[in-house]
Amino acid sequence: MRTLLVGGTYLARDLGEELSMRGWQITSIVDADLSPRLYPLATEVLPGGLGGPAELVAWARDHGVELIVDASHPFEEDLSVDAAEVALSTGVPLFMLSPASFQTPATVLPTLHAAAAEAARKYHHVLVDVGPKVGEFAADEHNMYVFRLVEGLEFEGVLPPRHQVMREKIHNIAGDYLHQTTELKRSRESEKQLIRDYQIDGIVLREDGSPDGAITLAAAEELRIPVILVARPKRRWLTSVARHHASSVEEALGQIYRWSSQQ
Structure with a gap:
């Protein structure tokens, strides 16, 4: 068909x-x-x-x-x-x-603009994993941001003065070019280590229900790191x-x- x-x-x-x-x-x-x-x-x-x-x-x-x-x-x-x-x-x-939506407790806000404003008020070392559109965070001159983006994509918008960029590598599992499968190498332990290494005290994610987002949420919950979720449109x-x-x-x-x- x-x-x-x-x-x-x-x-x-x-x-x-x-x-x-x-x-x-x-x-x-x-x-x-x-x-x-x-x-x-x-x-x-x-x-x-x-x-x-x-x-x-x-x-x-x-x-x-x-x-x-x-x-x-x-x-x-x-x-x-x-x-x-x-x-x-x-x-x-x-x-x-x-x-399906994430079930982990988190603060859910209606827009990325609202999430960025809330993060700027409450946190000092923020992990941001919301895709390439990150311009809403540009105005914050005081806090440190760690932006994560999968390789092959580029950020859209200006980044804040204090920031670091993490490129997440895609690993080929089988096949080549169009006929292939891929996955990200993310685990609860690696997420916990990332949070510790960067002294993360707040996280901003999209409420997209992805397996990788669920792993990050589980690590944050275990370490008692607050999370802001941007609600789906x-x-x-x-x-x-x-x-x-x-x-x-x-x-x-x-x-x-x-x-x-x-x-």
């Missing part, structure tokens, strides 16, 4: 692999700035989604797309909007796959378009296979 997969996440990678192994034709759209080493397993990859919803709608019609799965990052909205537009314009069913319009919602690859596969068996 020809499937359009909104990717760029570990969930999209794993879902694409499972469907590809069963003979499904998977085309994935990812952020144009995403490193090729982070592409999910797919028969075809369209960086940037061809430029916009109109182009993607035309492509989906020309290629006979039968199913759309949005497994994008919870903080990535542009490609999700494009996928929803394709579903609305073509009548192709849309499934959504997004990780509200995407009520997008979620209303989707026929099914899942929080794990297994749940999504079950929904997809039940749907396909009825076609």
